[in-house]
Amino acid sequence: MNIRHFPMTREISLLVLVYLYVPVVVLVGYSFNANRTATVWSHASLDWYARILANPSIQSAAKNSLVLALCAATAATVIALLAALATARAFPSRDGVEAVLKMPLILPEIVVAVATLMLFVALGVQLGLGAMILAHTAFCIPFAYLPIRARIEGLNQGYGEAAQDLYANRFRSFRRVTLPLLWPGIMAGFTLAFVTSLDDFLTSFFLSGPGTTTLPVYIFSSIKAGITPEINAISTVMLVISVLLVSLSFFLGRLRR
Amino acid sequence: MTDSSAVSITAVSKSFGRGSAAVRVLEDVSVEIGQREFFTLLGPSGCGKTTLLRLIAGFETADQGRIAIEGQDVTQAPPFRRPVNTVFQNYALFPHLTVEQNVGFALVEQQMPAAQIRARVGESLEMVRMQSYARRRPAELSGGQQQRVALARALAPRPKVLLLDEPLSALDLKLRKEMQIELKLLQAEAGITFLFVTHDQEEALTLSDRVAVMQGGRILQMGAPREIYETPTHRFVADFIGDINLIEAEALPGNTIRLIGGAQITHPHQAHGRVTLAIRPERARIVALDASHLQARVVHTAYLGTALVHKLALADGSTFLLRQSDLDGAQPSLGSQIGLSLPADSLRVLVQ
The missing domain is CATH 2.40.50.140 (Nucleic acid-binding proteins)
Known part of the structure; x- marks a missing residue:
């Protein structure tokens, strides 16, 4: 049976799309609003974008967010790559190892965030960017792991043998054949991890020290002081960065194939 | 064992799996393959012919016995230290590299100077008449063209022995017949020992100087195609060939x-x-x-x-x-x- 032949498929799809994206469209729209009250439209303006660019606390929060996402995504991708290479081979406890690797996806983040905070305090780890990088790396691993694992799964086992047959030792065969072929998966994994870290509020909120606010934490604290179109503008910038990154990695992945 | 053998296999056995689930794939196999010989391992699927090839290439290790290439013992050597190259059944051309990068792959590993690599890659592609495709990617080539590139890639480092694992089985009949003739000419031109694996008895008879007919992990009969065809010693050999x-x-x-x-x-x-x-x-x-x-x-x-x-x-x-x-x-x-x-x-x- 073809799902397209169900009645009202088109109408229901449109409704779902509206439901999903109307809030985002409204938010982006009002970021170009000149009026100080976020919900009353007067006329179009780029004023708020100019203001956030000039705001030093937003600049520092943005820098923290980017440094954090870059470090956490890089570390998570390296660990995920090694894990994916290891679990590509069959061994007795493989299913268990894979389950542990994917666990952060289903654990309630609030629990992990509180637990991490308590652990860090108990160990005397100083809260701030370093602590956040450690915690972000941990929950980014499954996001980086899944695309890399999928890529390995689809890879022909014969390429490694062919490389070794052509005088490349294990390391050379990995560098010249396996790694380039995994590259689209690695890119996708890195991007997912990066976007996940960039977007994270809970863990950052608990672990941020003085002066190490990230963008989501900054947005949260400014909302308490009242909603201004400034927040719309920051959110729009974050949205654009995320969408650009994911599209970029998607198109790079297609080019590689 | 003699020094004139290109490949010398002595009493090789191999099992897969462990304990009671172990399956014996090769049972006390011995073969001597001469210099510049076109030697074929012929048998139905599961007879052990591909395993024997993989043992010579180094992808598997023999449980017992000894494998030597040009008198040098390689029984325990990894694939990258064996002077043999393989043409794989599915070609296994590297999809992220161009045709010339594929053909030059082994030469880079052998640390040949760049100018020499370029010359050797050119020669190898010319041998299989694929010079004009040097900059293409494997995905842009037809099955027959990929086959030629796989041959050029395996021949470029001038191995002592070329191993061919059912290389023609993915081609249609007409192309297969053409490639059979080309393979034979190529072998004469390159002057390299060819070890060919196939389940196609006609292919084996057409191409080979000598054929070994395998069944159940053993070599039943070994000899020139005419000898195998006209004087089979086993009922299986007689039945399998023609x-x-x-x-x-x-x-x-x-x-x-x-x-x-x-x-x-x-x-x-x-x-x-x-x-x-x-x-x-x-x-x-x-x-x-x-x-x-x-x-x-x-x-x-x-x-x-x-x-x-x-x-x-x-x-x-x-x-x-x-x-x-x-x-x-x-x-x-x-x-x-x-x-x-x-x-x-x-x-x-x-x-x-």
Whole structure:
């Protein structure tokens, strides 16, 4: 049976799309609003974008967010790559190892965030960017792991043998054949991890020290002081960065194939 | 073992799996392959031919026995330290590299200077007439073209032995025939030992200097194609290679064999009691009924262009194929009873 032949498929799809994206469209729209009250439209303006660019606390929060996402995504991708290479081979406890690797996806983040905070305090780890990088790396691993694992799964086992047959030792065969072929998966994994870290509020909120606010934490604290179109503008910038990154990695992945 | 052997395999055994689940894939196999020989391992799937090839390439390690290439023991050497290259069944061309990068892959590993690599890659591509595709990616090539590139890639480092794992099986019939001729020419040009694995008996006979017929992890018979075809020593070999008629008969003392229906043929043998006689369809002759060794009824006749193949039923109900190349001669009609003569020199008495 073809799902397209169900009645009202088109109408229901449109409704779902509206439901999903109307809030985002409204938010982006009002970021170009000149009026100080976020919900009353007067006329179009780029004023708020100019203001956030000039705001030093937003600049520092943005820098923290980017440094954090870059470090956490890089570390998570390296660990995920090694894990994916290891679990590509069959061994007795493989299913268990894979389950542990994917666990952060289903654990309630609030629990992990509180637990991490308590652990860090108990160990005397100083809260701030370093602590956040450690915690972000941990929950980014499954996001980086899944695309890399999928890529390995689809890879022909014969390429490694062919490389070794052509005088490349294990390391050379990995560098010249396996790694380039995994590259689209690695890119996708890195991007997912990066976007996940960039977007994270809970863990950052608990672990941020003085002066190490990230963008989501900054947005949260400014909302308490009242909603201004400034927040719309920051959110729009974050949205654009995320969408650009994911599209970029998607198109790079297609080019590689 | 002699120094003149390109590949020397001595008493090699290999099992997969452990304990009671272990499956023996190779059983005490020994082969000597000469310099510049086109040697074929022929057998049905699961006979161990591919495992033997993979042992020589180094992708598997033998449980017992010794493998030497040009006198040098490589039994425990990893694949990248063996002077052999492989043409894989699915070609395994690196999809992220161009044709010339694929062909130059091994040369880079051997740390050949760049200028020399360029020259060697050019030569190798010229050998398989793929020079104009140097900058393409494998995905942009047809199956036959990928096959040529795989050959060029494996030949570029000038290995001592080229291993070919059913390389033609993915090609359509016409292309396969063309590639067979090219392979043969290529081998003569490159002057390299070819070790070819196939399940296609016709391919094996066409290409090879020598063929080893394998079954159940053992080599049953080894020899020149003509020898294998005309004087098979095992029932399996006779049956596997080409069409053959296998007739039950009785061996009597004094080099006499009694056929169904009572006719007797004089043929030297050491057997006693029930034996199997083998005769190729093109070797039996149609003769007058009263001068015949066997009588048969014509069940079906197929016209093959260059010959007629008659399917006959013998007195005991078994089927007998008769190939008649003389199309101008008298042709037996469907349903008629004909007499067959079995020339003694075309008959083989087989062990089971």
